[in-house]
Amino acid sequence: MWEKLALTLPLIQAPMAGVATPALAAAVSNAGGLGSLGLGASTVEQARQMVAALKAQTRGPFNLNVFIHAAPQRDLAQELAWLKQASPVFEKFGATPPSALQEIYTSCLDNPDMVRLLVEERPAVVSFHFGVPSADLCTALKAEGILLLATATCVQEARLLEKAGIDAIIAQGFEAGGHRGMFDPQSPDDQLSTLVLTRLLVRACQVPIIAAGGIMDGYGVAAARASGAMAAQLGTAFIGCPESAADAAYRAALTGPGAYHTRMTPVISGRPARTLPNMFMEHFGERPAHQVPAYPVAYDAAKALHAAAKNHGEFGFAAQWAGQGAPLARTLPAAELVAVLMQEAGGVAL
Structure with a gap:
């Protein structure tokens, strides 16, 4: 080959x-x-x-x-509950959460x-x-x-x-x-x-x-x-x-202390993925995949929250994928x- x-x-x-x-x-x-x-x-x-x-x-x-x-197998009630749980963080950055989640690709x-x-x-x-x-x-x-x-x-x-x-x-x-x-x-x-x-x-x-x-x-x-x-x-x-x-925040995080503590989580996108620790994970905590909206629907919430935080100079909600090395x-x-x-x-x- x-x-x-x-x-x-x-x-x-x-x-x-x-x-x-x-x-x-x-x-x-x-x-x-x-x-x-x-x-x-x-x-x-x-x-x-x-x-x-x-x-x-x-x-x-x-x-x-x-x-x-x-x-994705959509569950509207679960998706709305997910957005409701994210609402306080959106409000912290003066933003309104989406009224509904979308299948982004x-x-x-x-x-x-x-x-x-x-x-x-x-x-x-x-x-x-x-x-x-x-x-x-x-x-x-x-x-x-x-x-x-x-x-x-x-x-x-x-x-x-x-x-x-x-x-x-x-x-x-x-x-x-x-x-x-x-x-x-x-x-x-x-x-x-x-x-x-x-x-x-x-x-x-x-x-x-x-x-x-x-x-x-x-x-x-x-x-x-x-x-x-x-x-x-x-x-x-x-x-x-x-x-x-990769933006400057991603590059900085890759060389920071979080690089030694990557975690596998489904809460960012709806599928298990290994990432540098971020504030989105802190807010939603550890959960099995079935408690998270389906992939890639859940990712719509994470991306929207990252955009809202980024507008206020906060990059801690970004999905910064990285391996254990x-x-x-x-x-x-x-x-x-x-x-x-x-x-x-x-x-x-x-």
């Missing part, structure tokens, strides 16, 4: 919707890795503009990532225009998060010569992906920042670590495995390779790069970071 991409490094920059930019993805691809763009939270027009910007900056292969979550499974964009743009790789792509979607993309990746958090999910024809599986350990790729956020989570999950999938699957979660330096890349992974995917490691879209983050240009990662990894190549 990697030979088809003509990559020289066993390294993927995670898509990180909202944080990864065309400049970041291009820099990684130009350095010999696989740069990625997360399109899951974008409109089709926004996605088209980002892809055009990426293509203008690299001739190397790149990955476009989409979300394939199930449509749709799954690619329900967005034929996004599928058409993927087919038309023909990226080297398309990756999926939150589930198994449909047979029709896989067929349409493979007909264009596109390689398919998808996230699994356990052996059962990986076997479903392999059966669906996915070319390589991303083993997302519990250490990973951002949203858990688990197919059903209401189901029990075995919380497998990256290296344990990687070893299990290498043994259970016939397709290549990509290790993801908590990998921040070249030593982690080498460990992933030694565990049988074809490559390593790093996300949090690239947040500090000047090419990322966050304290190892560095602030280097992406190409320089890739070079350092490979040096630390002992010059490991594909």
Whole structure:
């Protein structure tokens, strides 16, 4: 598979919707890795503009990532109660909470225009998060010569992906920042670590495995390779790069004391996700996913509250996704970071 991409490094920059930019993805691809763009939270027009910007900056292969979550099961009473609980915080910042929550973006499974964009743009790789792509979607993309990746958090999910024809599986350990790729956020989570999950999938699957979660330096890349992974995917490691879209508050938090205390929580978006501690989590506390409005409906409340607080100079309600290795983050240009990662990894190549 990697030979088809003509990559020289066993390294993927995670898509990180909202944080990864065309400049970041291009820099990684130009350095010999696989740069990625997360399109899951974008409109089709926004996605088209980002892809055009990426293509203008690299001739190397790149990955476009989409979300394939199930449509949310709406509970109006629960949503209104959630907004009511958030009301005192909105009032603190002189803002009125939304009268109702919205489904702020749709799954690619329900967005034929996004599928058409993927087919038309023909990226080297398309990756999926939150589930198994449909047979029709896989067929349409493979007909264009596109390689398919998808996230699994356990052996059962990986076997479903392999059966669906996915070319390589991303083993997302519990250490990973951002949203858990688990197919059903209401189901029990075995919380497998990256290296344990990687070893299990290498043994259970016939397709290549990509290790993801908590990998921040070249030593982690080498460990992933030694565990049988074809490559390593790093996300949090690239947040500090000047090419990322992280704002100053996010960058400061990444190097602050909270970086040592990342937490997995569903209260921000409605799905379990690992983040730096924030004030939204303090207000709503620890809750199981079934006590939170469905994803991504719950995210509408979090984003609205962050916007209200930000207008008053308070950035503590932002969703600052980060993995458990966050304290190892560095602030280097992406190409320089890739070079350092490979040096630390002992010059490991594909």
